[in-house]
Amino acid sequence: MPGTTIEALFETMRSYAAEHHVPIMEEQGIGELLELLQQQKPQRLLELGTAIGYSALRMADDLPGVSIDTLERDEGRHSKALGFIHESGLEGRVQAICADALELDIAELTPFYDAIFIDAAKGQYERFFNKYESLLSPGGIIYCDNMSMHGMAEQPIKEVPRRKRTMIRNIRSFRETMDGHPGFDCKLLPVGDGLLVCKKK
Template sequence: MPETPTEALFKTMRSYAAEHHVPIMEEQGIGELLELLQQQNPHRLLELGTAIGYSALRIAQALPDVRIDTIERDVERYGKALGFIQQSAMQDRVQVICADALELDIAELTPSYDAVFIDAAKGQYERFFNKYESLLAKGGIIYCDNMSMHGMVDQPIEEVPRRKRTMIRNIRAFREKMDGHPGFDCELLPVGDGLLVCRKK
């Protein structure tokens, strides 16, 4: 059975990511994320960290009614994401914003999202969460990828490469904070590279 144009596009994107060392979600992780999103069925989703647009397009394909705003600060990756999205059948439902998510004025965004997917600078998750959780509708869900960082988060800190220790400490602190957050029910799922799922009470 011949592959569809969408499947061919995703294959091209995976090849580009591998060749140019662009981190995109592992297949198991994105498969689990898509299942969770299909159960939730959000209509408006905000993604922090577009990279080349792979996860945004996978989400748009899996959820035909969703509209996605996705933010990318790297100008080269932003341009590549635009190119890939314009080749897709989902381009009218995915808006890419070229900005640093920590500096963007949130008044420029939709005032309410059903879901937020955080997959940007790993050491800044707490700052992303604090800035954007006000845009999440009650009962909405924030999904945070890379909560294991290839197992490093659960290693003794002296075994973690020195240049990554600050990031790992920040992820640990964020996980601990979310474990007892009064406004969210959170669950850390051992899928992909660790997916934290936080539902707003």
């Protein structure tokens, strides 16, 4: 987008997301994620759940040394993300792939990533983790958004809307699994919508 700053593009993306009901990270959550990534300084990052490319572009803009592969299964959102990535001027470091993360052959991806950011189907986080953690370098970190799901993960299950109960049970199960995982040190941060940070031992 010639003559337009990256900050203006981000504002355009936030407005688009609000108008078209596309879920993107809350500002507090992405701010905390960017701080953690600044400390980690990953060179290669995999994101599950591109949506329109907002978090991928925020990460690429904030971390000049990172290259990002990001997966999105929805063709419409993937197409929109490609447009925003092109406008950002960051397309050399952000590769958006249209694929279902649970069906993709991981052999098609880079063998090792320093960081993996999971922000896709909320009820499938454990399946995503189990499939992709083998691509994480020793000492690498997996970041998982939406671990609170607007407070529902902390509510008695009978108070959760019926249509969301399976998802909330899955999120709780995943949190419990990671809390005692022998291969990862995990911490749940009460920022944004709940950010789980898991460092590979």
